[in-house]
Amino acid sequence: MSTHSLSVRGLVAGYADRTILHGLDLEVLPGRITAIVGANACGKSTLLRTMSRLLSPRAGQVLLDGKAIHRMAPRRVAQVMGLLPQSPIAPEGITVADLVSRGRHPHHGILSRWSRQDDEAVAAALEATKTLDLADRAVDELSGGQRQRVWIAMALAQETDLLLLDEPTTFLDISHQVEVLDLLTDLNHRRGTTVVMVLHDLNLAARYADHLVAMAGGTLHAQGAPEDVLTAETVRAVFGLDSRIIPDPTSGRPMMLPIGRHRMAVE
Amino acid sequence: MSAVDAIATGRLRRARRRGAVIGGALALLAAAFALTLMLGQSFVPPGTVLRVLAGGDVPGASFTVGQLRLPRAVLSVLAGLSFGLGGAAFQIMLRNPLASPDIIGISRGASAAAVFAIVVMGLDGPMVSVLAVAAGLGVALLIHGLSHRGGVAGTRLILVGIGVSAMLDSVIAYTLSRAPSWDLDQAMRWLTGSVNGAQPAQALPLLVSLAVFGGLLVSRARDLESLRLGDDTAAALGTNVALTRVLVILAAVGLIAVATAITGPVAFVAFLSGPIAARILGPNGSVLVPAGLVGAALVLGGDYIGQFLLPARFPVGVVTGALGAPYLIWLIVRVNRAGGSL
Numbered sequence: 001m002s003t004h005s006l007s008v009r010g011l012v013a014g015y016a017d018r019t020i021l022h023g024l025d026l027e028v029l030p031g032r033i034t035a036i037v038g039a040n041a042c043g044k045s046t047l048l049r050t051m052s053r054l055l056s057p058r059a060g061q062v063l064l065d066g067k068a069i070h071r072m073a074p075r076r077v078a079q080v081m082g083l084l085p086q087s088p089i090a091p092e093g094i095t096v097a098d099l100v101s102r103g104r105h106p107h108h109g110i111l112s113r114w115s116r117q118d119d120e121a122v123a124a125a126l127e128a129t130k131t132l133d134l135a136d137r138a139v140d141e142l143s144g145g146q147r148q149r150v151w152i153a154m155a156l157a158q159e160t161d162l163l164l165l166d167e168p169t170t171f172l173d174i175s176h177q178v179e180v181l182d183l184l185t186d187l188n189h190r191r192g193t194t195v196v197m198v199l200h201d202l203n204l205a206a207r208y209a210d211h212l213v214a215m216a217g218g219t220l221h222a223q224g225a226p227e228d229v230l231t232a233e234t235v236r237a238v239f240g241l242d243s244r245i246i247p248d249p250t251s252g253r254p255m256m257l258p259i260g261r262h263r264m265a266v267e
Numbered sequence: 268m269s270a271v272d273a274i275a276t277g278r279l280r281r282a283r284r285r286g287a288v289i290g291g292a293l294a295l296l297a298a299a300f301a302l303t304l305m306l307g308q309s310f311v312p313p314g315t316v317l318r319v320l321a322g323g324d325v326p327g328a329s330f331t332v333g334q335l336r337l338p339r340a341v342l343s344v345l346a347g348l349s350f351g352l353g354g355a356a357f358q359i360m361l362r363n364p365l366a367s368p369d370i371i372g373i374s375r376g377a378s379a380a381a382v383f384a385i386v387v388m389g390l391d392g393p394m395v396s397v398l399a400v401a402a403g404l405g406v407a408l409l410i411h412g413l414s415h416r417g418g419v420a421g422t423r424l425i426l427v428g429i430g431v432s433a434m435l436d437s438v439i440a441y442t443l444s445r446a447p448s449w450d451l452d453q454a455m456r457w458l459t460g461s462v463n464g465a466q467p468a469q470a471l472p473l474l475v476s477l478a479v480f481g482g483l484l485v486s487r488a489r490d491l492e493s494l495r496l497g498d499d500t501a502a503a504l505g506t507n508v509a510l511t512r513v514l515v516i517l518a519a520v521g522l523i524a525v526a527t528a529i530t531g532p533v534a535f536v537a538f539l540s541g542p543i544a545a546r547i548l549g550p551n552g553s554v555l556v557p558a559g560l561v562g563a564a565l566v567l568g569g570d571y572i573g574q575f576l577l578p579a580r581f582p583v584g585v586v587t588g589a590l591g592a593p594y595l596i597w598l599i600v601r602v603n604r605a606g607g608s609l
Contacts, residue, residue, distance in 0.1 A: 054502050078505025085499035089362065093550040097277045105493055106505030110486055114278065116271075123270035132270055136277060138550070158504070 004080050004161045004194070005030055006051065010060035013050045019058065020046045022218045028162075033188050033195040035209035037202055039239050043218040044198045045086065045166055051196070052083040052164050064162075078106035082160040086167055088151055090139040096150050097135040100125055103157030125156035129183060145176030152183065163187070165197040169204070177201070181208045206230045207253045214238050230254040285551040292547075292560040296344070299564060303340045303571050304332055338465040342529070343566040343583070345473035346462070347536060348481070349526035351562020354537025355544065355555050356484055356519040359491055360512065361421045364598060367538035368403075368523045371428025374532040375435035376406030377524035381531075382439050382457045386446040396472050396528040403524035406431060407516055459584030460533030462570050469529050480521035484555065487514055492553045534584040535591025536565050542594070565590075 006028040014020040020043045028034055036044045049055040051062050053069050062069040069077055082103075090099060103125065104118045126132040129149040134142065139150060148168065155163055165184070169177040185208060187193050199205040205212060206226040213223045216238045222229045231254075235243045241258055248255035304316045311319075311328050319325055319332045354367045368374050380402030384390040390398070410431055414424040439457055456463070484491070490511045493501040502508050523537060543565075544557035569590070570583035577586075 049499075052503060054499055074502065074507045075505035078503065083499075083503035085497065085503060087497065088500040089495065089497040091495045091550070092545075095277075095550060097274055098281065098550060099496075101274075101278065102493065102496060102504065105489070108489070110489070116275075119271050119275045119278065123274045126274070127270055132273075135273065155503075 007063045012059040013057045031192045032210040034211040035205035036198045036213045037205045038215035042215045075106050081162040082155040082158040084155045084165045100153045103154040121157050125153040129153040162194045207251045281551045288548050304336050338467045342462045342465040344563040346526040346530045347563035347566030348559045349522040350536040351540035352559040353519040353522035355541035355558030358541040363421045365425050369537045372432030373403050375432045377403040377527040378532050379435045379438045381528045382442045396525050399528035400524040403520040456531040460531035461582030476525035480518040483518040488553045488555050534588035
């Protein structure tokens with residue numbers, strides 16, 4: 001069970017002359033799965049990038065265990081919090097085992113040697129992501145779904161209590177999307193890892209998240225249990241879309257059906 | 268076999284292959300070094316070479332080996348190490364083989380400053396090296412500044428660098444044309460690079476630069492290697508990306524500039540060493556140190572070929588230039604075929 005706390009206070013952040021986040025507060029629930037959803041350019045990736053200190057805030061703070069994360073040593077943060085960015089790069093020809101072992105980076109200084117504990121962490125990460133039999137394969141030969149599992153394995157080998165993921169299911173077909181989300185849920189149940197992820201698919205977010213955060217225009221529009229957040233009003237405010245919300249017959253979670261201008265049986 | 272054992276075995280296998288490649292490269296380099304001391308216009312037997320190296324006075328051989336061949340071989344190895352390490356550091360950091368200092372104008376900046384210092388300001392010795400390092404850093408800052416637009420994109424930096432490089436070439440050509448007493452041999456040194464007329468004293472600044480800047484690079488090798496996964500992933504793994512970048516640029520520019528101030532820009536050694544080392548090493552860890560060894564072998568071997576194996580005597584830069592140019596063309600053609608994104 002994760003004992004680390006992560007919270008965001010009055011966060012203002014952006015790029016160059018564009019401010020994207022306009023004063024945002026968020027409390028990440030320890031040991032739970034949080035999904036951040038919102039329209040394109042609403043600032044959800046910017047929020048994740050600032051929380052994982054890839055981007056410095058203009059104002060406000062990201063607090064890890066009560067301390068400002070942007071003033072902590074990068075290595076210390078990386079021992080507690082892992083991040084899977086949107087487009088990581090696999091060096092040409094690198095094998096799965098080698099790539100996953102790069103996740104041990106924050107646990108090593110300039111002179112420290114590789115230990116049995118490192119091998120155990122890598123093996124456990126490969127087993128958890130069912131990529132052990134791919135260990136000696138080159139990453140560039142793998143399918144999209146396999147590759148994403150390998151990247152998650154690298155983040156797991158980091159052995160952090162907090163794991164942030166920026167759209168981990170993008171570019172994957174639906175079966176691999178479900179596979180990745182199941183894997184993250186396993187991780188959350190077994191190790192109590194706190195998961196925070198940006199997701200594109202509202203219905204998958206509602207199904208897998210304990211806590212749903214809906215963003216619009218660089219601020220928090222709504223947050224809470226999916227049942228409370230995923231309403232027709234929220235969808236209209238956040239996406240500018242009319243919709244019907246029905247209970248998902250397989251999970252009991254709310255499910256959004258978009259209403260367009262055509263192909264509507266009930267006018 | 269348990270999963271943990273399998274992982275440990277795989278890791279040991281990679282480490283062993285890496286050790287074998289580095290050991291093999293060192294052995295080859297040592298053999299080539301010994302051969303260049305023995306072979307030349309006249310053959311000097313190994314026993315005599317050893318006696319000269321031990322400080323013994325052998326008529327004839329003391330001059331050919333001690334005064335001519337040894338300083339030349341030492342300078343070749345040290346300059347090659349500097350070019351190989353510095354070039355590979357840039358290529359790893361920017362994840363692009365075209366991002367080598369001799370393509371993006373940093374070597375040209377050091378050359379231009381050295382030529383200016385010698386021809387116009389009448390300087391020599393360490394002051395030339397200091398100015399060359401300063402100019403190399405200046406060019407690095409300039410292309411970084413010109414290509415910075417909400418983050419540094421590798422492609423933009425390379426294109427800006429190629430432009431700056433062309434500009435600096437004309438500065439070198441202009442300065443040389445203003446130096447009436449400048450003889451052709453010295454002018455060639457600043458255009459292609461050469462170890463002709465190597466002096467033992469020239470090894471000292473290279474040794475210092477390798478100890479300081481090379482040491483800094485090797486101590487940062489692990490952080491540098493993490494940048495290959497992308498800047499975001501490296502940061503997520505606890506690498507201080509900005510600091511690593513600054514230190515790597517400083518160290519690589521220092522290595523390249525000091526070597527350039529002494530031998531001139533030995534064409535394409537910085538550019539070729541990393542990719543050749545990567546091809547030999549395979550995916551078995553950082554290419555940095557192997558690239559240094561390949562650089563040393565390229566300069567040592569290239570100089571020997573230029574001196575003795577061609578119909579006329581050529582400076583080493585002509586030989587490495589002839590090797591590097593086709594590779595550059597191939598690389599650009601391949602990149603264009605892949606869709607034009609570098």
